[in-house]
Amino acid sequence: MNQASIHWADIYADKIIREKGEKDLYTCASGVTPSGTVHIGNFREVISVDLVVRALREKGKQVRFLYSWDEYDVFRKVPANMPNQEKLTEYLRRPITLVPDPYGKEKSYARHNEKQLEELLHLVGIDPEYIYQAARYRTSAYAAGIKRALERKDTIRTLLDEHRSSPLPEDWMPVSVFCTSCLRDTTEVTSWNGDWSISYKCSSCNNAETLDLRKTEAAKLPWRIDWPMRWALEKVDFEPAGKDHHSEGGSFDTSRKIVAQIYEAEAPVTFQYDFISIKGRGGKISSSSGEVISLGDVLEVYQPEVVRYLFAGTRPNTEFAISFDLDVLKIYEDYDKCERVYFGQEDVGEKKRIKEKRIYELSQVHRVPERMPFQIPVRHLCNLLQIHSGNITAVLDFLQVPEDQRERLSVRAECAWNWLQTYAPEDFRFTPRSEKSDPLKVNDTERKALNQLYQVVLEMNDPDEKDLAERLYGIITDCEMEPGDFFSLVYRVLIGKEKGPRLAGFILTLGRERVGGLLKKY
RNA sequence: GGGCCGCUAGCUCAGCAGGUAGAGCAACGCCCUUUUAAGGCGUGGGUCGAAGGUUCGAAUCCUUCGCGGCUCACCA
Known part of the structure; x- marks a missing residue:
């Protein structure tokens, strides 16, 4: 500290x-x-x-x-x-x-x-x-606390009446009883003997009896x-x-x-x-309405450290919203930044550094990690997960995550996957087409473009996003296509959608095997 | 009616142990002819709800007011 x-x-x-x-x-x-x-x-x-x-x-x-x-x-x-x-x-x-x-x-x-x-x-x-x-x-x-309240009931009544719109009745008793017969609280305490004994009558079942506060389980303040x-x-x-x-x-x-x-x-x-509201899921929080957002719901999308971060980083006396929409990505990025600041890997002002460090400490479930944890931006994680159809082990293998970091990151991956399934906008989701699926019908120009792309993908050995992007435009020029048409063509072939992640990087992430497999049919 | 919270860039908000106004998104520009949802770099943009006060200095502290919201005055 x-x-x-x-x-x-x-x-x-x-x-x-x-x-x-x-x-x-x-x-x-x-x-x-x-x-x-x-x-x-x-x-x-x-x-x-x-x-x-x-x-x-x-x-x-x-x-x-x-x-x-x-x-x-x-x-x-x-x-x-x-x-x-x-x-x-x-x-x-x-x-x-x-x-x-x-x-x-x-x-x-x-x-x-x-x-x-x-x-x-x-x-x-x-x-x-x-x-x-x-x-x-x-x-x-x-029992003693209840007796004490009974002894001082007039004082209590006066105190409570200060703010009540209608005063409590003269015979008010500072105790309630669950009927020992029907178990309901539909009772009225009728008398107190000045010591340990109270009597009540139940309006539901007409049961009436006298209880000893030291022995009964029915009395409550x-x-x-x-x-x-x-x-x-x-x-x-x-x-x-x-x-x-x-x-x-x-x-x-x-x-x-x-x-x-x-x-x-x-x-x-x-x-x-103050209260908490929910963004991206609609509805007000209330345990009596159907729209209850529980800690469990939040943990579906936010890993435990980030949940703590949300609250540790916000002053308690102001209202704030928990987001389930695209903000989720930003919150994770903020948390990762906070982590980098803590480990001195990102520079911020002195004042801010002190604050971020403290928030990071308080966000940890247990102790602060000894070394800077392996970070992976959630956005990228979302793409990798979709490429691997939600197979977290495959994603962690692909990323070559160190053994001691796998558990923590797989929690994050699960959250990211849950978010994708439940909350991510449609535009954000994709499923790579199966290599076994039938090729799309394409015209000659499109076929030519796809063939060229296939060659490019086969030849690329030192993947460089910028270089690949240039080659993509080379194909567009060569085939005299509109860029928009070319891109949507490739997205249709790869993921069956009109649009998708920035293509060059996406091809690299998908990998030569996968992309080649889908392209070679044309 | 009482109490509390909010009012800061177009939008969402951070900043509030007082010391030259910040972020993200949006906008705009650039990234060798580049117009793909999620890329990189950069730029512009705010009389910090209003008025007083304290202070060398206030978005930040105090007072009053306006607007918006919540809450209590049933029960818990």
Whole structure:
């Protein structure tokens, strides 16, 4: 880590130390409700915390990185992208941890969503300590915190009412209950005995009973109280939040007051991160609509380092778009440039160098490579992959990639191939014609041109793109063809399309064998 | 109504520990007669939303205003 770094992650690390003082252990927290596929907007929070955690650790601090799964939240709505919609609908109003996995694999709906993300986070080098809130609540781990809220319910109500449009009722209780009979949250807490005991009545099944907070698994604090209670319990020093929480009167604001006045602790250092939009794939991110873009979707197209780069290189409090269109190529080029700057292979200004280096470090899944990795521009990679019909091993062989670099590059190649298949514009795609396919019908002039080209290709032994380009124009002149006609003729013969990559370079990349094989029939 | 973010070259944006305005794309030009999607080199182009203020110096800090967007005031 460079001491002069002004990367936002380092700035927040410093701020945490400054505001919380020197501590033996700093706790950084993040979390989300797995009420559906965890989308890339939620990922922004985890990676933001991860970057700050790394910054703190690099300053020699011990850090606990918590990731809370708020799986004791209510299942409110069936997301459009889930299978078995009707079946899931039956479980609305239950805690999501008690909704069955619609895929029938995991122990619950919540677990399915959690597992999907946990596996992917590991791939991008994020390994927090997961906390499963359902387990906490259901073992009454928060009984004391709930009792505390009940004892101070009038103060809490006053605090919450400050920003509410309609005040909470006189008999409001700062606790909710999942009916032990029908498991729904359609209950009303009717009384509290001033100690550990609360009574409730369920409006769905008419069940009514009295619970002991120390033994029940049914009681839960509402979000705005749950959050500060956990801050105090877990001694959270840092936790960012999305803009939906960060407005004045939003949940961070009220939690800040509640943690101070009720739980006698200080709110964590925080910042607001903005939302993420998607370019080239349309639709707004939302876990309840069908258009969910998950970390998995992003990893289909961006290798893990580049995913990290995307977030490490962007200030968290501004909105940015993740692109699936042609920008993908540029992002990769930017990353490669950042890498060259890090390894001193490209000159930039001092200020910029410091910044790029830090971004590069934070973009690594694990450690920074010892030597400058083998680079291959994605554009070129796309062409090679198409020439080799997506055979990654063949491409890596062709490039003579060193053994220790193959794994990393094959990840990139897979991403490039996925991008080509799913997102690349039609113009960008091609499939070389098979040598076994029937020759095209051509007229005499065209035949002459193709024959000449065949000769040129056979004779070329020291491939030089510029030289070959000149010879191509030589053929055009000799055959008195229009350049456009000549080029589209050759593209038709090679890839069955009217247009294609710049011809000279493309012929060289395809190779003499391949091109010769296709030309010799004419 | 409150809070937050944005307003910089034709377009998309970077720059924001204050120190002579940047990138990519587009445009234009050149790369031995070169007009092919992805090549190379180069050029032009901006009163940095507006007005004040702090400063030797502000796109960068402060204040006010305008326009656009998001968000809270239900639940999480």
